[in-house]
Amino acid sequence: MASEDSTPAPPTPVPAPAPLEVQAAATKDAKETKLPSRPAAVVLKTPKGTQDWFGADMIIREHLFQTITNVFKRHGGSPLETPVFELKEILAGKYGEDSRLIYDLQDQGGELCSLRYDLTVPFARWLAMNSKDRIKRYQIAKVYRRDQPAIARGRFREFYQCDFDIAGVYDAMIPDAEILCIVVEVMEALKLDITIKLNHRKILDGLFTVAGVPADKIRPISAAVDKLDKMAWADVKKEMIEEKGLSEEIADKVGEYVQHSGTIQETVDYIKADANLSANDDIKAGLEDMTLLNAYLGAYGVVDKVSFDLSLARGLDYYTGLIYEVINKPAVAEAAAAAGGKGGKSSRKGKKEDPASQVGSIAAGGRYDNLVGMYGKRTIPCVGISFGVERIFTILKARAEKDQRTSEVDVYVMAFGNKESDGLLLERMAVANQLWKADIRAEFSAKVKPRGLAQYKSAGDIPIGVILGEDELAAGQVRLKVLTADSKDQGQLIPRENLVEEVRKLLAQL
Amino acid sequence: MASEDSTPAPPTPVPAPAPLEVQAAATKDAKETKLPSRPAAVVLKTPKGTQDWFGADMIIREHLFQTITNVFKRHGGSPLETPVFELKEILAGKYGEDSRLIYDLQDQGGELCSLRYDLTVPFARWLAMNSKDRIKRYQIAKVYRRDQPAIARGRFREFYQCDFDIAGVYDAMIPDAEILCIVVEVMEALKLDITIKLNHRKILDGLFTVAGVPADKIRPISAAVDKLDKMAWADVKKEMIEEKGLSEEIADKVGEYVQHSGTIQETVDYIKADANLSANDDIKAGLEDMTLLNAYLGAYGVVDKVSFDLSLARGLDYYTGLIYEVINKPAVAEAAAAAGGKGGKSSRKGKKEDPASQVGSIAAGGRYDNLVGMYGKRTIPCVGISFGVERIFTILKARAEKDQRTSEVDVYVMAFGNKESDGLLLERMAVANQLWKADIRAEFSAKVKPRGLAQYKSAGDIPIGVILGEDELAAGQVRLKVLTADSKDQGQLIPRENLVEEVRKLLAQL
Structure with missing residues (x-):
């Protein structure tokens, strides 16, 4: 690998593979000097001068x-x-x-x-x-x-x-x-x-x-x-x-x-x-x-x-x-x-x-x-x-x-309520689906019964939360809330059928 | 190239370059058999199994x-x-x-x-x-x-x-x-x-x-x-x-x-x-x-x-x-x-x-x-x-x-008029610039004095024409026209300051 650190030399002819006896000798040497006889672990990296891009x-x-x-x-x-x-x-x-x-x-x-x-x-x-x-x-x-x-x-x-x-x-x-x-x-x-x-x-x-x-x-x-x-x-x-x-x-x-x-x-x-x-x-x-x-x-x-x-x-x-x-x-x-x-x-x-x-x-x-x-x-x-x-x-x-987001998702759909036993998964799915159909970017916790605070953490820098509760859903309502760290917003209850419209309004203001 | 037509074989070791004397001999052979002594023309193609994508x-x-x-x-x-x-x-x-x-x-x-x-x-x-x-x-x-x-x-x-x-x-x-x-x-x-x-x-x-x-x-x-x-x-x-x-x-x-x-x-x-x-x-x-x-x-x-x-x-x-x-x-x-x-x-x-x-x-x-x-x-x-x-x-x-367009441009800016001597180039540039600033896709002929019909031909499948004339420009007007082949539209004169708005309206209808 030392040759990698100098300025690239002009291309040289590719050496032919070492004859088999030379390869065998090298293996024997390795054993004699107590190098591990298992193949060395693969080095997990991208090739020199390249990188992955993400986030x-x-x-x-x-x-x-x-x-x-x-x-x-x-x-x-x-x-x-x-x-x-x-x-x-x-x-x-x-x-x-x-x-x-x-x-x-x-x-x-x-x-x-x-x-x-x-x-x-x-x-x-x-x-x-x-x-x-x-x-x-x-x-x-x-x-x-x-x-x-x-x-x-x-x-x-x-x-x-x-x-x-x-x-x-x-x-x-x-x-x-x-x-x-x-x-x-x-x-x-x-x-x-x-x-x-x-x-x-x-x-x-x-x-x-x-x-x-x-x-x-x-x-x-x-x-x-x-x-x-x-x-x-x-x-x-x-x-x-x-x-x-x-x-x-x-x-x-x-x-x-x-x-x-x-x-x-x-x-x-x-x-x-x-x-x-x-x-x-x-x-x-x-x-x-x-x-x-x-x-x-x-x-x-x-x-x-x-x-x-x-x-x-x-x-x-x-x-x-x-x-x-x-x-x-x-x-x-x-x-x-x-x-x-x-x-x-x-x-x-x-x-x-x-x-x-x-x-x-x-x-x-x-x-x-x-x-x-x-x-x-x-x-x-x-x-x-x-x-x-x-x-x-x-x-x-x-x-x-300073303020670069790492996610491009706009809405996180959560469930809260008195009954910790019910994570309202099917309801979260249906609400997320309602947003997706309107081309709004949305996610929710992939747990059947997520804990309340864990959902806030998972939301990361997603700006808007839609919060479901059993009683509110029964009344045809969901809660909409700005999730940014400094928000004192307690959210507002809105009719579920207005969700897409209200989310769009809120996004336009952010 | 014959080997290309069979199923790829397992990788074989790369042959070392032929020794110099062999190369020289090959060159000599080529001359003796009356092959052209100039290097063969480069074949203009993409590698096998690949292609360019365009249009x-x-x-x-x-x-x-x-x-x-x-x-x-x-x-x-x-x-x-x-x-x-x-x-x-x-x-x-x-x-x-x-x-x-x-x-x-x-x-x-x-x-x-x-x-x-x-x-x-x-x-x-x-x-x-x-x-x-x-x-x-x-x-x-x-x-x-x-x-x-x-x-x-x-x-x-x-x-x-x-x-x-x-x-x-x-x-x-x-x-x-x-x-x-x-x-x-x-x-x-x-x-x-x-x-x-x-x-x-x-x-x-x-x-x-x-x-x-x-x-x-x-x-x-x-x-x-x-x-x-x-x-x-x-x-x-x-x-x-x-x-x-x-x-x-x-x-x-x-x-x-x-x-x-x-x-x-x-x-x-x-x-x-x-x-x-x-x-x-x-x-x-x-x-x-x-x-x-x-x-x-x-x-x-x-x-x-x-x-x-x-x-x-x-x-x-x-x-x-x-x-x-x-x-x-x-x-x-x-x-x-x-x-x-x-x-x-x-x-x-x-x-x-x-x-x-x-x-x-x-x-x-x-x-x-x-x-x-x-x-x-x-x-x-x-x-x-x-x-x-x-x-x-x-x-x-x-x-x-059937109806796939080959261009994504929406507007072609043209000049017509009695005086064939004046192609209104600077005016076409300024009008195109007005459209670009409004994020509208526009082109015009890159000729100082383009002929009228040639401009129609250059427009290709661009759907909207903006036509400039000296008298109309003096009156602060331009003509807007649908360019599709079956259009009988003679266009309408509009105030130049409304151009962006009128183009957007027309695009929304197309």
């Missing part, structure tokens, strides 16, 4: 997924479900050196398969297989990476990705603007205070060219610039000069450009005011896009949520246009308050990779017009967003911790 | 899962989510000879893992790891079996299971009755006409004993009896005598008993009327359970949905009490109408296995009080139900086929 956590997670799904559907998103494993060759060559993190299935005869590493490659494979030219698809599903887990920081080997992508040929920036509108709607529904940092690959590349960065150094310099949200400019500059071999003059020019940010209009004006920049063809094309985007975000009323930040680069090579990262403002403020700047940023390889590992970044994406072409004959331009749901879950959980 | 199918599947989830939550069920793979040793020894169908992950260093084969073992592992004594948990998730797929018949290698189980010590038959109540609620919500066949393992075993079946033949004879829903009695009898070595006299006695079915009360009375049967201790204990169950199902008003059928045996060894199968009545009628009785039933190994492969059976389960004890020190009695959701999906799909 209060699941309530928060379901709320999160439901909120996001509602917004996706509101915008015409259709769910796509793909198998958890793909043919190995579908994933081959898509993730660079991170391919070593892919989980392979054992060769048990038949096809060689691997667990999906993200949701983008399966989507691209599906697009290439099907005849859809235009599609808004979303997928919320688990992906698998043999990475070093850090569960406390929300880094798992099995974790959810939550992607919305618009594929197809449309007029410029219309889908891009809708993606940003979706981001704002999701974050407002989750009550998260965010800023969306924007940039445009063509503008960024043009800017490097104008500054004098050689073509073959644009991607490495871009990667260095991308660290500006974690490192001081002086350190980034040092990396550019010492590690990437840029001259100090060019590095300073790059620094001058990329440290600019502001509203879309401000940054567009800043670039236009520079004759060198505004003469570059890539930059011209990018500015056209950004001007359209500004108008469209205005129509959606979300223009104040974005910042056009020339230092945003995103790690991935395949972005071709608009790129964005969603920043959780309180998290950034908190991080800034803590002692600043140390700690490297983890790898950003893999599309829309790991926003959760970046301070404050809880969603990210961009336009990638050439990726789908890798899988088939047709090229389908795409723009998308991936929500870092494990990170968002951590934020929601921290916020909810 | 109309997903709408039906989400409706199915949501309906079941609602009922589960109404009864206090809590969702449990477990990893898609478990430590290999957790699954070891749990599935008998079907273990060969388990998918293993490749050994890439670290722990050895396998994909889950069902949801019961992960649940039992979770119960053994945690301190919960009583729990109603549900899980709707995919499981994996390297079985021979038959996708047309709904048999996949990756498929959903949908389990609700109540674990813990409660008074007799109270959880069992609630499970059956849940079944009826789910089936009513899905508008499926069902019967629940019931039996009790103690009664069945007692009955075999009284008939004279030797103790070591009870399970094999039970398995033969279980085929009575597919085979004629004469054939089952033949199997008992010729294959299982029962005497004709004992076989006839078994046949006399197990061919009885009726209401719970009728079958209880039938057994009580037989002095031999009612003297057996197992049968006495079973009759007590069935009498309680009858009373509880009466309180839930579902007693008319069940049939106490002494031929129901269920394949699994570990059931200890009540067992049940849910029969889709129209499917049974259809099968009876077709030429009768041929075709063997597929294996029933594995807990709550494969109800979809049995004619008409769409859910199944029972009480298993000793299973959890296998994984830990504590024994936790359980009772549960597994819905055959792939089979139920097939039924729902066949029913829905």
